Amino acid sequence: MSRTQVETAPADLQLLCASAVAKSSGVNSAKILPVSSSKIDSKTYQVELDAGGKKTSCLVDTEGNVKSVEPV
Structure with missing residues (x-):
């Protein structure tokens, strides 16, 4: 059984x-x-x-550019 590793976003992003x-x-x-x-x-x-209290999703690239911000 293998474990998948999820890579989290760096703190600055x-x-x-x-x-x-x-x-x-x-x-x-x-x-x-x-x-x-x-x-x-x-x-x-x-x-x-x-x-x-409102869940929000954000997409950000490795260069620090925020691509989108959307309520979930």
Whole structure:
């Protein structure tokens, strides 16, 4: 039985997503917490965040460009 390794987004990319969610939602950035993250492909991570009780998904690339912010 093999274990699959999920690669999580680096902390700086998770913080970029949190900032993007704060800007788009108007929620104080102190209330936005990354819940989970995973690597989608070689250059893109998906970060799931809790923005004051609202679940939000963010796509960010390895260069630090936020691709999308969407409620879940």
